[in-house]
Amino acid sequence: MLDKIANYNLKYEKKQYRLPCLVKKHYNVTMKNRFFIILTVLLAALILIGCKNSKTSPFAGKENLDKDTSYALGMSLGVNIKDSFKADELFPYINEFISGFKDGIADGKTRFSVPEAMELIEASIYALTEEKYAELMQKENSFLAENSKKPGVRITLSGLQYEVITETSGPKPSFLDEVLIHFEGTLVDGTVFDSTYHEDPTDLALYAIFPGWSEGLQLMSIGSKYKLYIPSELGCGPSGYGPIPPYATLIITVELLDILGNE
Numbered sequence: 001m002l003d004k005i006a007n008y009n010l011k012y013e014k015k016q017y018r019l020p021c022l023v024k025k026h027y028n029v030t031m032k033n034r035f036f037i038i039l040t041v042l043l044a045a046l047i048l049i050g051c052k053n054s055k056t057s058p059f060a061g062k063e064n065l066d067k068d069t070s071y072a073l074g075m076s077l078g079v080n081i082k083d084s085f086k087a088d089e090l091f092p093y094i095n096e097f098i099s100g101f102k103d104g105i106a107d108g109k110t111r112f113s114v115p116e117a118m119e120l121i122e123a124s125i126y127a128l129t130e131e132k133y134a135e136l137m138q139k140e141n142s143f144l145a146e147n148s149k150k151p152g153v154r155i156t157l158s159g160l161q162y163e164v165i166t167e168t169s170g171p172k173p174s175f176l177d178e179v180l181i182h183f184e185g186t187l188v189d190g191t192v193f194d195s196t197y198h199e200d201p202t203d204l205a206l207y208a209i210f211p212g213w214s215e216g217l218q219l220m221s222i223g224s225k226y227k228l229y230i231p232s233e234l235g236c237g238p239s240g241y242g243p244i245p246p247y248a249t250l251i252i253t254v255e256l257l258d259i260l261g262n263e
Contacts, residue, residue: 089132090125129238136247140232143188143249147229156219160212161229165253168223173259178205179217183254193243193250201257210235213252220256228252 065073085091100117103110112120130137148155152163173179180203184195196202206214212234220226230250232238240246 089128133238133246136245140247140249144229144231153229156215158211158215158234159231160215160234161231162216162219163227164224165227166223166225166255168221170221170223171259172221173206173218173256175206175214175218178203178260179256180258180260181217181254181256183252185250185252187244188249188251191243203260212250216252217254217256220254222256222258225253225255228254 063070100111110117144159144161147153148161150163153161154163155161180201182196182201184192184197186192204213204217206217210230212228212230215234216226216228216230228251230252232247232249235250236244236248238246240248244250
């Protein structure tokens, strides 16, 4: 399985997919992930330049950057961190932030255990995300609730909604298969974010795309045509991607042209 994913990722790099969000490895970085990236960058900075208020670095090794370079590195990291915090509307108490970071690298007493700290961070970021996108989440929930009442709309256990436009019989692809498809993807307002109908069909590996996309294709036989209503939790998630906003239901009309197997 891991070899298959590695081979598909290599193949992916050689192709120009129009919407990277359609492939798992190209999900947009969420606020929580970006926050932990920032912490990693800060740690790297301290490894290189030490702590400002200490005569020696808490890490072994002699400084190998001069003072101007060290300052430039710190300045650059500070600007990037500031921009990342502003982009995600994260505004920590800076003195507490620095205090917690210093305690964390000093092997001394900390206010929380690592699991407690991670739980607190995740809970706070989750609450901020819900507050920031509450209106979008409500709009999506309302759309899905109304759409589920439409004649012909079916719902799977995961929450995926779909309509059968053309049904055929025969084998269905498995999670390990690659398939050849034509499709058009729109937002609920009708905005087209991707389509193959003006060009050649595209192939996708079902194990390498987001869950709702993969699940819908596994319901189909060759020659069938479905309309998928993919909730954001099964699609591009709370971060969206490019023309796809956060918490967006994706409407994908798809034709399964062939099952390419799992070689």
